[in-house]
Amino acid sequence: QVQLVESGGGLVQPGGSLRLSCAASTTIFSTYAATWYRQAPGKQRELVAIINTAGSTNYADSVKGRFTISRGNAKNTVYLQMNNLKPEDTAVYYCNKHPIPLAWGQGTQVTVSS
Secondary structure, eight states, X not given: OXXXXXXXXXXXXXXXXXXXXXXXXXXXXXXXXXXEEEEOTTXXXXXEEEEOTTOOEEEOTTTTTTEEXXXXXXXXXXXXXXXXXXXXXXXXXXXXXXXXXXOOOOOEXXXXXX
């Protein structure tokens, strides 16, 4: 079973930056698109960004121009660079593949607060 491990979250002030990392236990992202989702307390999980195998990307309107999804050189890593963070970006962030998501990892907590 493929495992997903997210890291890089933390507490940051509004306007700050974080870089999230996602490592899969196999080279799953060489075959499938990769996604970043987030879930804020009391809200449904939402898609934040997606990158396909050709490198094309798409973003939720709320993060366009601030977040950048990218693939690592290794075929099992994906990153999410988050700039100009806002309090409403506070959530647990998860990576996965698309389509047909795998079992979700534990996620990484991002808290934006002064």
